[in-house]
């Protein structure tokens with residue numbers, strides 16, 4: 175069997191927590207050539223190994239941690255890691271991405287992938303020290319906040335270089351949108367931390383010492399030097415390197431796409447000077463960055479005065495400035511920083527947490543929930559003290575928090591009384607901070623992305639950036655654009671490359687293929703058409719996985735609010751989302767059947783997925 179040594183560690187580590195079996199398998203040529211790495215390889219393994227209908231919180235579910243062929247090489251912004259699983263929030267295949275250190279460390283320990291399966295019989299953590307792999311007791315860690323867990327493990331092994339990905343108390347309590355926190359970065363969406371909690375795994379701690387070889391080190395260094403120079407000198411990067419996405423609040427507000435009061439509007443009164451960049455800058459402490467990234471769009475902030483004064487913390491990014499800002503009618507920046515801290519400490523996704531609170535606030539506004547239902551909380555828009563109290567209740571599943579910890583879709587099913595229409599989610603995943611009525615291409619991605627409403631997997635930057643920005647209100651042409659963007663992100667996530675250098679034009683596709691070739695020496699990776707086929711293959715295998723779980727066209731709809739209620743204020747005033755027209759065009763671009771949303775046999779076969787077509791045919795899911 176071919177051994178991959180350049181750009182890859184060449185091995186898959188598999189840990190079965192139930193049997194305590196630890197095995198190593200070679201990375202096969204079939205996986206590498208057809209799926210490159212990262213998200214692609216994980217999607218193929220989960221499709222092959224997870225039986226349809228598996229309960230996401232049962233021992234049978236798997237957590238697949240992956241790195242990519244660029245991780246740990248000199249390449250910038252390329253050392254992110256991905257965890258893939260069946261989501262307890264959506265019931266479909268899910269991948270969550272982080273820029274923390276365990277990806278590179280895992281590869282330095284000799285593994286491109288870590289597959290965790292089964293369930294430990296008591297609280298445990300995984301300790302990977304090069305090829306020494308142990309399942310260790312974690313009674314002393316259970317109940318700790320995520321950062322306390324990291325510090326405790328480092329202290330236990332007396333080594334600060336150990337990288338730790340941990341869950342907080344919310345993952346232990348199976349809050350359905352629990353995150354995995356890797357130092358200051360998180361794999362936050364879809365309940366990946368919930369699955370880790372269900373396996374009784376508090377943390378994964380890794381220390382690696384092996385060198386990561388690349389095929390053409392000179393070429394890699396040359397590309398990296400160019401990137402570092404561009405980031406230093408191109409004015410386009412100045413603002414982004416400083417405040418990152420946090421500077422986007424004013425921009426989105428001006429475009430009328432900053433969600434307000436659970437997506438009832440797209441502009442927020444008084445947001446200027448309260449949540450916009452200059453206000454964030456007032457509490458700025460220092461820049462921060464993911465592992466091996468010169469852009470460094472992260473930042474450390476500190477509130478020094480008022481009721482939310484506290485220690486410096488990393489973030490918040492734009493998504494949290496939306497989910498605990500406009501989404502809940504709040505303009506108190508200190509409260510958003512505090513909410514960010516609670517989410518990171520307890521280990522919950524800030525988007526789903528804020529959006530689920532926004533959902534509860536609208537139910538309160540509409541009289542579906544009253545103060546008694548809400549443990550006495552007055553959930554009036556912008557009541558930041560009540561929002562913080564409710565967030566803590568959700569993070570610990572206390573009182574009404576126990577219902578809301580299920581996410582807005584399941585919570586609505588429990589609450590009833592017509593509350594479903596106020597749950598702003600797709601496939602169970604709450605929406606990020608972009609108003610679909612003012613961004614038709616990005617809205618179409620939120621509807622059709624395999625994860626549910628995820629902006630990271632195929633947002634259309636062409637609608638708001640660049641000299642030739644496309645008309646964001648027009649539905650025409652968005653099916654093709656959305657399909658292109660989703661395939662393109664899938665290619666980057668084989669690397670695993672951050673999407674910001676892609677959107678900002680720093681790492682364009684011609685450069686990415688050069689980098690993949692220089693890292694691995696695999697000639698076919700130096701071909702854009704080949705890589706686009708890989709991207710489409712990934713999207714189709716993720717789609718096939720979801721189809722086995724019962725997903726179809728009906729699951730690709732945005733909430734009815736966007737389809738029937740025109741926005742009343744701001745630049746996107748009067749617009750609704752032309753759902754069926756957009757979906758039809760998207761399915762056509764993908765080669766999927768318009769009636770069912772299923773890929774056709776010819777589409778699957780053209781991507782080398784004939785066995786997938788055969789399986790779907792036996793399930794009656796091939797048009």
Ligand code: SF4
Pocket residue numbers: 251252273462463464467468469470471472672673674675
């Ligand atoms: S651009 Fe920002 S999110 Fe992307 S890798 Fe760099 S620091 Fe991380």
